[in-house]
Amino acid sequence: MTGAEIQYDAEGGLHHFLTIEGLSRETLLQILDVAETFIDVGHREIKKVPLLRGKTVVNLFFEASTRTRTTFEIAAKRLSADVINLNPLRLSTSKGETVLDTVNNLEAMHTDLFVVRDSYSGAAYLVAQHVPPHVSIINAGDGRHEHPTQAMLDVFTIRQHRPDFDNLKVAIVGDILHSRVARSQIHALKILGAEEIRLIAPKTLLPTEVERLGVTVFNDMKSGLRDVDVVIMLRLQLERMQGSLIASEQEYFNLYGLTQEKLAQARPDVLVMHPGPINRGLEIASEVADGPNSLILSQVTNGIAVRMSVMALLLGGQSMRKEH
């Protein structure tokens, strides 16, 4: 299951945004280019464009995430859409309705876009298969599968500083095994032509046969970070870990936590990124998170523009697509 085949409509326009895997380089560049036009909106006196006026966006978060939900809510409101926030766990649990009945009902209310987050890999794809043609779906994270808007804001942030992906060496560090973010990042970087993608993690936090994705695997930071242009730290998903995948938090930080000392292996102008929320002193030292190479807050800013871009491309109609 990749979902790629149902992401495009008959005219080749983006209709759902479920996975990075299977999307064309052209589509990714289009999302980035449109996002750039929205960066400006965030700096205006009136941070609003009328593009999605009269559209209804439903945040359907089966897995709670105030932070990600807020970015989609702000993005939709800056496009002038109406936003409905639902935590359908409560609805379905207390009244026994199935998820697809919930979706069918919401769609019968002529809503236009569902932003779906779920702990089940494939949830957004499942919903996308069942909605009628006028409804679009954005995957806001599904289990260990993908988190495509996060990956797009990451490559957007990289491109602001390194416009050319061709000679780019990127290291992704940490809990690859549980990370839908890493999976989406790897696909995005491959499609955009990054020279080398390195994964740095203890063996217990790497999927089996991960090399198949076309990445180089390192088990230590010293060699893994050497001469990289970008280092992306992953959040240690303590809440998703079963069993003792790491020996102790202190040992993890000693081996894989990003410190100024370890960072010295990378290029001097290395870009430091993290999808947030950060665990200070666990996967990243505060001196690095708040240091001159850190783009962590730029990622948050760019996340609004990138989510506006995806929403606009899905719902903005032919005019939006023609323009770009």
Next chain:
Amino acid sequence: MTGAEIQYDAEGGLHHFLTIEGLSRETLLQILDVAETFIDVGHREIKKVPLLRGKTVVNLFFEASTRTRTTFEIAAKRLSADVINLNPLRLSTSKGETVLDTVNNLEAMHTDLFVVRDSYSGAAYLVAQHVPPHVSIINAGDGRHEHPTQAMLDVFTIRQHRPDFDNLKVAIVGDILHSRVARSQIHALKILGAEEIRLIAPKTLLPTEVERLGVTVFNDMKSGLRDVDVVIMLRLQLERMQGSLIASEQEYFNLYGLTQEKLAQARPDVLVMHPGPINRGLEIASEVADGPNSLILSQVTNGIAVRMSVMALLLGGQSMRKEH
């Protein structure tokens, strides 16, 4: 207590919407006619009309219902109103304020419309008695009493397919005893002149002396469904049942669950309806719920238009009422 007398203002316009009982046929037709003008809004590129711009609608749900609350929220936003969602249970419990103090406070903020849901029969009426003349109340379900917007969307859906109520045979099936929906439906169908209203339920799920409402009572589906034009299934309110009113879920489904086989007793073009959320395999088989006679999702769609209609008539002022 019916509440009918305070639903009209001095000019005979609808001021509160608390019960179907006591409303005139003319009022019901007006709500349906205005709703028809809003059906179109749901299909537009920009699903919004400026009718209630600058009005504040408060969803005051003392009894939780994400689903119903969402329909009112979407309806209000499509009319361009500002919406405040409150779950005042928390407010009143944690700080000891009475419900009427809560209402007085909200009304002092110059809010215009309260959508009230409560497990207490008569709650919306109680609130309506205490608000000043510029505030309107919609009953979104009060205990076992009424749920008038649900009944209006049901008769709206029927009218889309059977414009003439005169020769209409309607069966309402299931837990009549606990159903505010059934009570409102019976009143609406009587006022609109339906030929025959049948209630089909086990004796334990029927109110005493229910025949007084002018209905025919059946205890079995076979005879009850014979030649009906419309069958309305009620939700089995398992959460409201005290004691063993039904023998078992399986036996209930065998006797009163709507299957394709039982439905064969009705007219071939019978309309199948359900207020939702449905309990699949308990009061209705999936083959019927998702089958060609089912209007369950049309009801949801129409629910937005009907709620917009009621809100517009209550708040839209003289112009709204004159027009129709």
Next chain:
Amino acid sequence: MTGAEIQYDAEGGLHHFLTIEGLSRETLLQILDVAETFIDVGHREIKKVPLLRGKTVVNLFFEASTRTRTTFEIAAKRLSADVINLNPLRLSTSKGETVLDTVNNLEAMHTDLFVVRDSYSGAAYLVAQHVPPHVSIINAGDGRHEHPTQAMLDVFTIRQHRPDFDNLKVAIVGDILHSRVARSQIHALKILGAEEIRLIAPKTLLPTEVERLGVTVFNDMKSGLRDVDVVIMLRLQLERMQGSLIASEQEYFNLYGLTQEKLAQARPDVLVMHPGPINRGLEIASEVADGPNSLILSQVTNGIAVRMSVMALLLGGQSMRKEH
């Protein structure tokens, strides 16, 4: 720590609204004057002005308060701002992010105004110290420190009936010890030049050396209320009391509850106020709360206008400040 010094920007305009202490008489009068222009908005057919269109206001309530949050939400929406409601306790607890990281992230989304409420005295000041120049903070209550918008709506309400503060005698009654409201009221009344501020409370509910604030202290209602123009009852913060600060609720009401009988000591046209929510029969008798001298609901109405005023002055730009 007063916070006063960071409340003004380089041009002397109000930039944050954290404390009444340290503000100039001119600033307080400006807030009241601008609020008066917004009183009218609440009576219009379309209760909305476009002043903050395209601005994003974040309600950041670390301490739950549906009531206060609702007033800020309504005020912001009437100014046409977009509003995001967050209960960041959940966010920070479940994912381990610090409060300042939460704030940094929200601010990276180009939000414009944070309304902060916290049980920690100084929380809003702490946040204000860390946000960049384009972000403003309103203190919606911080521990036992201040609740400045509440005090402003109180003096606004007084001024509607007693335009001249010079000869004003005001009694503040009840739990002074735990009351951030009282602290803000005392500062506001002093700055506006009230003739006499009396505090009436049992010794256990008074801070030590409270006379330093320039108030007169009374331990009984009879002498304390004599000839006052205004009596402000405080809410008995039962949930914040540790140990047995009051003997019993009944005894407290006998000694300090405001009854019609005790009120007879005051001027016949005395104004009775309470920040709400009221504990009927504990700090105030219903006959007084609902009586002819009570301005409790006017305070709620004025709260919207005063909060609109503060938001407009913080975000409305030079034009807003010049005008007034």
